[in-house]
Amino acid sequence: MDLKIQSEHVGTGVYIPEFDVAICKRINNRLSVFTAEITAIILGLQWVEEVRPERVVICSDSTAALRSLISKETVRADLLLEVSLIMLRLQSL
Secondary structure, X not given: OOOOOOOOOEEEEEEEHHHOEEEEEEEOOOOOHHHHHHHHHHHHHHHXXXXXXXXXXXXXXXXXXXXXXXXXXXXXXXXXXXXXXXXXXXXXX
């Protein structure tokens, strides 16, 4: 008997230990882990944009997401564009 449970639900989350803030977001069904990881980075950057802490370090264990941010090559150009736009706004503060 196979008891393997599969879920098509996808969510993402960010934790900011210095501020004890957790941000969790449910995203569309059947999206990839890559999309969830980039979305988490976007959520973190949006929090930075809103709160404006003095220093920021964003950590991710997603090699695919980090490589895409460096190389600018991805199937989710819309998400990389969003990261770039937020970074541009943050640099102009």
